[in-house]
Amino acid sequence: MAIRQLSETVVNQIAAGEVIERPASVVKELVENALDAGATRIEVVTAGGGLSLLRVTDNGHGVPEDELALAISRHCTSKLSDDIHDIRSLGFRGEALPSIGSVSRLTLRSRTADADNAYEIGVDGGRVSDTRPAPGNRGTMVEVRDLFFATPARLKFMKTERAETAAITEVVRRIAIAFPHVRFQVSGPDRNMLDLPGFSRDADGQLQRVAQIMGKDFTDNALPVDAERNDVRLFGHISLPSHSRANALQQYVYVNGRPVRDKMIASAIRGAYMDVLPRDRHAIAALFIELDPAYVDVNVHPAKADVRFRDPGGVRALIVGGLRQVLAQAGIRPATSAADAMAAAFRPGGATPESRGYHPSSYSYEARPSQAQAGALELYRASLSPAGGFSAPSQAPFDTRAPLQAALEIGAASADARANETPVSNDLLTKPLGAARAQVHENYIVAQTEDSLVIVDQHAAHERLVYEALKNALHSRPLASQMLLIPEIVDLPADDAERLATHSETLARFGLGVERFGPGAIAVRETPAILGETDVSQLVRDLADEIADNDTADTLKERIDAIAATMACHGSVRSGRRLRAEEMNALLRQMEATPGSGTCNHGRPTYIELRLSDIERLFGRR
Structure with missing residues (x-):
């Protein structure tokens, strides 16, 4: 078949296949054009999920009459200079309008500030009409009807009307966050409307817009x-x-x-x-x-x-x-969603915790070490030198006293903590987590602040404290490594081998000794002792993939931290252990001083705070 040049309509339809995936893609392109035109008010009207009708109207500076034909022509734009690297607008290719016009019936109507009236031009499946006068306010209106009528095969891939309308709304929401000073309106035949008033351009306006959307x-x-x-x-x-x-x-x-x-x-x-x-x-x-x-x-x-x-x-x-x-x-700060869910649970027919965005069932409560991990822990303890300032006695997975420095004498004789047994110091009430008043169900510490009630999961809280202390101890110096009797040679593509060799110093800090072994291989001579027996070849390949994607070697750190998390879980205060008042207060003070103590290693909240005003509302006092 002889080589021939494609027609302008076919070229635009090919471009439309790349740019215009669904009605939401049309809205994205048209809204971005309106923003580039300096609009402060943008209205989107839809019908049939955007397939029957899409109309985007703005109050931007408009398009002059003599530029309307250029606006619907391929690769014509006012947003790009000769420097492709200096892009300061949302759009710049000049493909959107001709691509949309090639697969729909498009009408472009615009009026500039100094024009007596508006002018419009139409594109019907790629066929361009003449420019003609039309009524209209300052700004631009782009109306798209019968989207994809010229490429009916694309219609088979569209979702339901409701799904396409939701996608349009989500596109507008996503764009609106970045432009808090612009008012956005989206409406459809069912009269459901998204109306986002404009705010100031500063940080306060930005936060108000974020609150509108999120x-x-x-x-x-x-x-x-x-x-x-x-x-x-x-x-x-x-x-x-x-x-x-x-x-x-x-x-x-x-x-x-x-x-x-x-x-x-x-x-x-x-x-x-x-x-x-x-x-x-x-x-x-x-x-x-x-x-x-x-x-x-x-x-x-x-x-x-x-x-x-x-x-x-x-x-x-x-x-x-x-x-x-x-x-x-951030210090010690609880999520309000957990407190709201707790308060709602007390109300008849109230919202469930899941409906408030709080999903306790999704959190793993306790990590159980595998047989290999248990062996790795023993190997790690044996490799640690007492001179290093960190030790893990053999009688327990991890002795919390050395790294925490705020000893919780768990092994001492403890009494059942009861409310009001110990006088509450006013100084403790001013602390973020307040003063411990009781321990209930031998796992939950009830504390009182000046204006709230705090419930702490003692196991989850102490698990985080131990984990943070253990991580600091592990990463404050190079990790202990174990030398392989026979170095393991891992065949890799030359690029991956070069990347690993470049990061060899970082890997050595985590106990992994690697070096080049020819153009397409890596020799592994040492592995982190804390990992115990591990699949060296798979570990090296995972690291190579991550370095290729992100230029980091976090995979190794994640594996080491996972071991630390397991050690922390099994070395922390267990559920069912009774604590004395001073032990509970010591735990609260340590939580206040430890970053990230609002959640445990598995992401579960360590405590919930219920404001006194919320409690009074529950009892009808407010």
């Missing part, structure tokens, strides 16, 4: 983030570890105002919460990354949802470090 529960349980490194700024809000979700749909990330779904950023958020959330739970976040456009490539995918950073390792380090610092500095 709910007051999030803002009540959010921590502000503001960090900078190498001219890259990270700011926004993240949730407390005890306020999480079963999926990552409520993680909103923006790069220079552009909503993105980047796997490296998602991995960095998971890494920051690694020690405080279980694997099946996800943090809630609204994060913004700002940097010079020359250091990020947004021209990776036609939908512009993916980005590539010039220094991905630096951006990842900023996210992980910035978020971990915020979590560490």
Whole structure:
């Protein structure tokens, strides 16, 4: 078959297949165009899930009459100079309108501030009509009817009307977070409307918009983030570890105002919460990354949802470090969702904890070590030198006294703690966790503050304290390693072998000794003693994959921390152990001084705080 040039309509339909996946994709492109035009009010009207009708109206600066034909022509744009690396707008390719027009019946009507009236132009399946006068206010209206009528095969892949409408609303919500000063309205034939009033451009306006989209529960349980490194700024809000979700749909990330779904950023958020959330739970976040456009490539995918950073390792380090610092500095702070769920449980027909975003069943209560892990613990104890300042006696998985320094004399004779047995000091009442008043069911410490009641899970709380102390002891110096009698040779692609060799010093700190063994192999001479017997080949390959994806070697650290978590679980105060008043208060004070003590190693909350005002409402006093 002879080579021939495709027609303009076919070229636009091919482009539409990349850019226009569903009605929500049309809304995304048109709303971004409105924002680039300086609009402060954007209205979206839909019918038939967006397949019958999509109308986006804005009050931006409009398109002049003599540029309407260019606006619907391929690769025509006012947003891009000759420098492809200097992209400061949401759109820049000049593909959206011609692509949409090639698969639908499109009408573009616009009026500039100095024009006497509006003008419109139409595109019907790729056929362009003449420009003509039309009534209209300042700004632009783009109406799209019968989407995909020119490519009916695409209609077979559409979901239900309700699902497509929900996707449109979610697109508008996601964009709206980054533009708090803009008013967004979405309406449909059932008259359901999303109405997001505009706020100021400052941080307060940003938080108000986040509350509109993500709910007051999030803002009540959010921590502000503001960090900078190498001219890259990270700011926004993240949730407390005890306020999480079963999926990552409520993680909103923006790069220079552009909503993105980047796997490296998602991995960095998971890494920051690694020690405080279980694997099946996800943090809630609204994060913004700002940097010079020359250091990020947004021209990776036609939908512009993916980005590539010039220094991905630096951006990842900023996210992980910035978020971990915020979590560490948050101090002792409970999630309000747990208290709300507790209060609701007392009301007849009240909301269940799950309906408030609190899912205790999703948290693993206790990690049980495997036979291999138990052997690894014994090997690790034998490898530790007493001179190192850290020891793990053989009679218990872990003696908490040495690293915690605030001895809880668990082995001493203890009495049943009863309320009001010990006078309460006013100084203790002012502490965040207050003064211990009782122990109930031999596991829960009931404490009193000036204006609240605190219930602490003694096992979960002490588990976190032991874990943090053990991690500090483990990572304060190079980990003990065990030398292999015969070095294990692992065959790898040359690139993977080079990456591992580059990170050899970091790996050595964790007890893994590797070195190059020819162009496509790695020789492993030492492994971390704490891991015991392990699949060296699989470990090395996992590390190579992670370094290739994220330029980090966190897989090894995660495995070591998992062992530490198991040791902490079995070396902490057990459920059913009676504590004296001074022991309970010592535990509370240590929790207040330990970062991340609001959750245990498995992500469960360690305590719940119920305000006195909430208790009084339960009894009808307010």
